Amino acid sequence: MTSAxxxxxxxxxxxxxAPTAPVWTAGRVWLLVALGAIALSLIPTGLFxxxxxxxxxxxxxxxxxxxxxxxxxxxxxxxxxxxATVTTLFYAVCGTTLSVALGLVGGVLMSAVWWQAVFxxxxxxxxxxxxxxxxxxxxxxxxxxxxxxxxxxxxxxxVAILGIAVPYGAIVAKVFADLLDExxxxxxxxxxxxxxxxxPALLYTLLPQAFLDLLSYSFYRFECSIRSAAVLxxxxxxxxxxxxxxxxxxxRYEQLWTLFYALFALNGSVxxxxxxxxxxxxxxxxxxxxxxxxxxxxxxxxxxxxxxQPGTPASLGASRSPAWxxxxxxxxxxxxxxxxxxxxxxxxxxxxxxxLLIVILIPVSFRWVGADYSxxxxxxxxTLLGDVxxxxxxxxxxxxxxxxxxxxxLQTLAMSVLAIALASVGGILLAFPAAYTFFLPGGLxxxxxxxxxxxxxxxxxxxxxxxxxxxxRAIPAxxxxxxxxxxxxxxxxPGAIALGLHNLGILxxxxxxxxxxLDQRPLLALQAQGAPAPSVFLYGVLPxxxxxxxxxxLYRWEVCMRETVIVGLVxxxxxxRLLTEQLSSFxxxxxxxxxxxxxxxxxGVDAVSGAARRSLR
Amino acid sequence: xxxxxxxxxxxxxLPLTACAPGSAPSASLGNGAEDAVVTxxxxxxxxxxxxxxxxxxxxxxxxxYLSEELGVPVEYKPVTNYAASVTAFRVGxxxxxxxxxxxxxxxxxxxxxxxxxxxxxxxxxxxxxxxxNTDSGIExxxxxxxxxxxxxxxxxxxxxxxxxxxxMPQHFLQDAxxxxxxxxxxxxxxxxxxxxxxxVEAGTYEVGALNEIVWNQRVEAGAVDTSRVxxxxxxxxxxxxxxxxxxxxxxxxxxxxxxxxxxALLKLDPSVPEQxxxxxxxxxxxxxxxxxxxxxxxxxxxxxxxKIQ
Numbered sequence: 001m002t003s004a005x006x007x008x009x010x011x012x013x014x015x016x017x018a019p020t021a022p023v024w025t026a027g028r029v030w031l032l033v034a035l036g037a038i039a040l041s042l043i044p045t046g047l048f049x050x051x052x053x054x055x056x057x058x059x060x061x062x063x064x065x066x067x068x069x070x071x072x073x074x075x076x077x078x079x080x081x082x083x084a085t086v087t088t089l090f091y092a093v094c095g096t097t098l099s100v101a102l103g104l105v106g107g108v109l110m111s112a113v114w115w116q117a118v119f120x121x122x123x124x125x126x127x128x129x130x131x132x133x134x135x136x137x138x139x140x141x142x143x144x145x146x147x148x149x150x151x152x153x154x155x156x157x158x159v160a161i162l163g164i165a166v167p168y169g170a171i172v173a174k175v176f177a178d179l180l181d182e183x184x185x186x187x188x189x190x191x192x193x194x195x196x197x198x199x200p201a202l203l204y205t206l207l208p209q210a211f212l213d214l215l216s217y218s219f220y221r222f223e224c225s226i227r228s229a230a231v232l233x234x235x236x237x238x239x240x241x242x243x244x245x246x247x248x249x250x251x252r253y254e255q256l257w258t259l260f261y262a263l264f265a266l267n268g269s270v271x272x273x274x275x276x277x278x279x280x281x282x283x284x285x286x287x288x289x290x291x292x293x294x295x296x297x298x299x300x301x302x303x304x305x306x307x308x309q310p311g312t313p314a315s316l317g318a319s320r321s322p323a324w325x326x327x328x329x330x331x332x333x334x335x336x337x338x339x340x341x342x343x344x345x346x347x348x349x350x351x352x353x354x355x356l357l358i359v360i361l362i363p364v365s366f367r368w369v370g371a372d373y374s375x376x377x378x379x380x381x382x383t384l385l386g387d388v389x390x391x392x393x394x395x396x397x398x399x400x401x402x403x404x405x406x407x408x409x410l411q412t413l414a415m416s417v418l419a420i421a422l423a424s425v426g427g428i429l430l431a432f433p434a435a436y437t438f439f440l441p442g443g444l445x446x447x448x449x450x451x452x453x454x455x456x457x458x459x460x461x462x463x464x465x466x467x468x469x470x471x472x473r474a475i476p477a478x479x480x481x482x483x484x485x486x487x488x489x490x491x492x493x494p495g496a497i498a499l500g501l502h503n504l505g506i507l508x509x510x511x512x513x514x515x516x517x518l519d520q521r522p523l524l525a526l527q528a529q530g531a532p533a534p535s536v537f538l539y540g541v542l543p544x545x546x547x548x549x550x551x552x553x554l555y556r557w558e559v560c561m562r563e564t565v566i567v568g569l570v571x572x573x574x575x576x577r578l579l580t581e582q583l584s585s586f587x588x589x590x591x592x593x594x595x596x597x598x599x600x601x602x603x604g605v606d607a608v609s610g611a612a613r614r615s616l617r
Numbered sequence: 618x619x620x621x622x623x624x625x626x627x628x629x630x631l632p633l634t635a636c637a638p639g640s641a642p643s644a645s646l647g648n649g650a651e652d653a654v655v656t657x658x659x660x661x662x663x664x665x666x667x668x669x670x671x672x673x674x675x676x677x678x679x680x681x682y683l684s685e686e687l688g689v690p691v692e693y694k695p696v697t698n699y700a701a702s703v704t705a706f707r708v709g710x711x712x713x714x715x716x717x718x719x720x721x722x723x724x725x726x727x728x729x730x731x732x733x734x735x736x737x738x739x740x741x742x743x744x745x746x747x748x749x750n751t752d753s754g755i756e757x758x759x760x761x762x763x764x765x766x767x768x769x770x771x772x773x774x775x776x777x778x779x780x781x782x783x784x785m786p787q788h789f790l791q792d793a794x795x796x797x798x799x800x801x802x803x804x805x806x807x808x809x810x811x812x813x814x815x816x817v818e819a820g821t822y823e824v825g826a827l828n829e830i831v832w833n834q835r836v837e838a839g840a841v842d843t844s845r846v847x848x849x850x851x852x853x854x855x856x857x858x859x860x861x862x863x864x865x866x867x868x869x870x871x872x873x874x875x876x877x878x879x880x881a882l883l884k885l886d887p888s889v890p891e892q893x894x895x896x897x898x899x900x901x902x903x904x905x906x907x908x909x910x911x912x913x914x915x916x917x918x919x920x921x922x923x924k925i926q
Contacts, residue, residue: 054771054802056750057821150701154710155694235697245697249808250668251815384708486821489771489802571806584700584777585924586723 026615033612038421041414045493052493057486064483067253068260077255080243085262086368088239089270091157091232092225093365095164099225100218102165103172106134110177113185113206117198131177137170139602140595142228143566146235147583152384158371160237164228168221175217176210183210212281219274226270230263231476231566240266241476248482260475267474271509273354280350392588401593404578409597412574415492415499416561416605422500423560424553427507431549434465434508435515444523444541445533469512473505481567495572499560507556514548515541547616554609554616561605565598575601657869658690659683662711664699664720666779667831668811675898682895686881689870698808699778703727706863713862713878718743718780718915719924721861725909726916726925730864732875733909735882736856737901741911743857744829745781745789747850748814753823757849761793764850768795773805773822775813778924780857780915782810786826788918789852811835818846828857830900856911860904879906 046052108114110130118124137145146163153159183206191201207214233241240263247256375381397405437443439458446458480498488494523540531539568576575594582590661680663672676693684691694711696702703720705711707727716724725731747767749755755766775782783806790797797804805822807813810831817825818841829851835841860882867874882904885892896902919925 052802054821056771056823057816057819060816060819060821063819150704151708154708155696155701155705156710235701242697246669249812250670251812380709387707485805490805491803573803580777581923584698585926586700586703586727587926589926 030612030615037417041417041421044411044414045418045496046491047493052489052491054487054489061483061486064253064256064486068257070254071257071261072252072254073258077258081240081258081262084233084238084240084243084259085266088226088229088233088241088263089266090361090365090368091160091164091229091237091239092222093361094161094369094371095168095229096218096222096225097362097365098161098165099168099172099221102169103176104214106130106169106173107176107180108202110134110173111180112177113181113183113188114198114202117188117192117201120192127177131174134170134173135603136599137167138174139562139599140167141562141565142167143231143235143569144579144595146232146237148388150235151388152381153375154384156372156375157237157369158373158375160229160232161369161371163232163237164225168225168228172217172221176214179210179213179217180206216278216281219278223267223271223274226267227473227476231478234476234478234570244476244479248479260471264470264474268470271470277350277354280347388588391586392592395589395592397593401590405575405593405597408575408578409601411492412564412568412576412598413561413601413605415496415564415567415572415574416557418492418496419499419503419560419564420553420557422496423503423507423556424549426500426504427511427553428549430465430469430504430508431511431515433461434469434512436462437516437518437520444520444527444536465508469505469508471505472501473503473509475502476566477502477563478566478570481570481572485571490571490573490577492573495564495567495574495576498567498572499563502563503556503560507552510552511545511549514545514552518544551613551616554613557609558602558606561602656689658692659687659866659870660692660694660710660712661714662694662696662702662705663715664702664717664776664778665696666699666717666776666782666809666828668809669695671898675895678891678898679895682885682892683878683881686884687870687874687877699776703778706731706861709863709865711863712866713860716859716861717778718855718857718859718912719784719919720778720780721859722912722916722919723778723925724861728863731861732864733859733861733907733912734875734879735904736859736907736911737899738903738905739830739901740858740907741856741905742854743781744854745786745826745852746829746832746848747786747824747826747852748817748832748846749824749849750817750820750822750846751844752820755824755849757847759850761789761850764790764793764795766849767824768799769801770823771802771805772800773807773813773816773825775806775810775825775827776808777806779810779828780855781828782813782826784915784918784922784924785852785855787922791922814841814846818842820845824849834900856907856915859907859912 110127112127115124115127142163145166146159149159149162153162185206187205187209188201191205192198196204229237229239230241230244233239233243234245240259244256244259244263247253247259432438438445440446440462441455441458443458446454477498480501481494484494484497488497518541522544523536526536526540564574565576565579568574568578569580571577571580575597579591579594581587582594661676661683663676665672673693673695676695680691680693694705696705696711699717699720702711702714702716703724706714706724714720714724721733725733747764749770753770755770758764758766774786777783787797801823805816807816807822807825810827813825813827814832814835816822832841832848836843862875862878864875866878883906885896885904887893887896887902896904916925
């Protein structure tokens with residue numbers, strides 16, 4: 001009953017997509033597949049067979065919620081929370097730095113353009129081979145990497161840094177390779193033809209050309225790193241995740257909320273700074289890089305903006321000028337003018353400020369974290385790695401294991417489907433009030449002559465939805481799962497709800513950005529012709545946004561699949577729970593098999609989501 | 618424009634490439650220099666079976682005591698889960714760990730030469746208790762046949778690897794012919810004994826199983842509302858918690874180091890106030906000798922339940 005809601009709204013919101021899809025039948029088929037998958041996924045939740053809701057936990061949930069109003073603000077604990085926040089930030093900086101470094105090297109080596117430059121005569125498949133090879137580290141979650149590294153590096157900050165850097169490095173490498181391959185090659189070819197060696201040629205042509213996109217994506221990765229650093233804390237890496245886990249385990253909710261607020265502040269400020277910076281560098285959307293089609297469309301716009309007046313607020317207003325102007329016009333004289341000047345100054349200085357921050361933060365972070373890098377090549381590491389390999393081989397799968405694995409794999413798949421259904425429907429619903437171009441004064445759906453009261457309500461709604469989204473995404477999925485376990489028996493339902501909530505926060509914000517970056521002209525035209533608001537929404541906004549919403553949701557489904565393992569680790573169902581038992585039984589052979597299942601599932605989801613996204617184009 | 622971009626590119630990428638490897642040698646150099654002067658500390662750890670803040674305090678005092686007795690620096694490293702404490706012991710990051718029955722066996726099986734050296738006087742006859750929320754209407758019973766009354770109730774263990782919070786309770790349930798699927802919903806894993814008490818007291822789960830010592834300590838301290846939760850069954854006795862030490866410490870601190878550590882633990886005297894505090898926090902009157910063979914029952918049960926491969 002709790003997961004019934006996702007089904008109906010999903011039907012309602014995916015319905016209108018068909019008319020806009022170029023292939024009518026393909027769209028319909030995918031819609032049916034999606035609805036069928038969601039319905040089938042409800043079966044293994046046990047919703048209709050056994051008890052899944054544990055009413056006994058409601059008072060505990062109430063205590064947890066009430067504590068949000070009375071966080072522990074004692075000086076002693078604030079000091080702990082402050083230090084934990086800094087630790088999480090620094091881990092994220094180190095993780096991002098290493099993953100971008102790995103990603104740059106890997107990205108070049110994976111790109112077709114590089115191998116073409118090195119071997120102009122013959123086609124060499126090195127890039128593709130590396131691409132396939134790196135799909136495996138990508139499919140394994142940071143937390144699992146962390147648990148693996150504990151086995152070979154012991155209790156060292158290195159575990160957390162590499163836990164982030166290895167999978168993220170592989171992800172960054174793939175994105176960077178795609179970016180390099182999509183960058184125009186004429187300048188590179190010109191240098192190569194005049195006899196410049198491939199590496200300098202690449203450094204002087206493709207890299208500067210693709211630089212803004214690379215940088216923009218790196219900032220996005222940093223936002224993700226903050227979340228991952230918090231999750232890695234749960235396995236003992238220190239920082240906010242660690243403290244949150246401890247407080248939750250000892251059920252100290254007041255302390256828990258202090259830490260939550262610290263996490264919101266950290267996540268929120270990093271997101272805002274990163275968004276501003278990307279906007280300043282004129283690459284406004286976070287995930288365009290994952291959606292090639294829109295990228296090429298945008299490339300035209302952004303190059304136009306760049307060639308015009310880069311670095312002035314004009315580029316900021318490029319895609320949203322009507323709303324922007326209307327918003328600013330109504331404000332008051334001198335004070336406003338001063339504010340505007342100040343804002344422009346800040347806006348101009350933003351890249352310099354960011355640069356300064358980066359230059360300071362990176363060395364400070366590495367020093368603070370103080371990982372023992374000598375462990376990377378110490379003989380002990382080699383011995384321990386040998387031990388793990390010896391313990392994990394040879395693997396055997398009996399028929400009984402196979403049946404159990406199949407069942408758990410299906411459960412895990414169901415968990416990811418329910419999670420993404422919840423996240424995308426919730427994300428779409430919250431994205432509209434969270435976009436500033438809609439209900440805020442000056443926005444598309446605000447009246448022209450609003451009372452002060454109405455304005456206040458509009459602002460309150462906007463801020464509230466933004467906060468809800470921030471809370472949803474800032475709290476790591478395993479922590480959501482532990483909260484869900486108050487009122488649900490262990491199983492895939494609490495896991496799906498936890499993943500759904502966390503990803504709802506991420507998808508909601510991405511979708512709000514899509515809305516904010518909408519081309520407003522057709523909508524304003526509809527409005528000017530007297531179309532009532534619901535019609536503008538149905539015939540203007542939805543067709544323009546829905547395909548991108550669905551593409552984001554499909555992309556995020558892959559991420560949900562990866563994350564099922566971490567909610568399983570804290571006791572939600574599926575393969576993750578099997579992994580927990582195997583981890584605590586030191587059953588390395590079993591672990592290898594379960595991880596193999598995970599990787600296969602991730603690849604499968606990847607393939608299906610890719611096919612569905614292609615049919616959306 | 619190009620110059621602006623070029624500047625950005627250089628200034629962002631240079632620190633990226635320069636700092637990552639650059640700071641590495643300096644960090645390891647620093648560590649190396651310290652090692653040369655100060656003796657490498659003897660690192661202790663514990664399975665996180667109780668409220669972590671209590672553990673931190675307990676092991677702070679114990680480290681001070683051991684450091685004084687042994688003449689080497691002693692450090693306590695907290696670990697967040699049972700399995701990580703075993704792994705950290707295996708890789709050599711923890712030299713001596715306060716393990717539960719099961720984790721101790723798991724650790725010794727993975728570290729050749731590791732030895733169980735001491736346990737509390739109470740560990741040779743250790744008990745788990747099954748507790749129930751009073752609203753559940755479950756009455757206390759004496760015999761394991763009474764477990765029948767738990768059918769159709771919601772139930773939580775402690776940690777997956779806990780001996781008193783999972784392994785032995787599960788063993789006694791299975792011995793009585795009780796299948797875990799007969800509980801209402803899936804069984805939960807609260808992760809530690811304190812959480813089990815709180816969750817059962819609050820009614821999140823109707824029944825739970827935990828370490829009897831932790832239960833008694835919390836009841837004495839007045840931390841449990843006994844009108845909301847009560848003991849319904851006490852299991853038969855078994856061997857549980859013990860100190861396991863890695864034999865490799867003799868290479869660092871001398872051949873007799875294991876014996877010296879054992880002596881220091883056994884010497885803890887309840888009539889000396891500071892030492893009484895340590896014993897008190899452990900819930901023990903004294904530490905007594907133990908040996909690997911005492912845990913063969915635990916090992917057998919561990920294999921039967923599948924927690925030992």
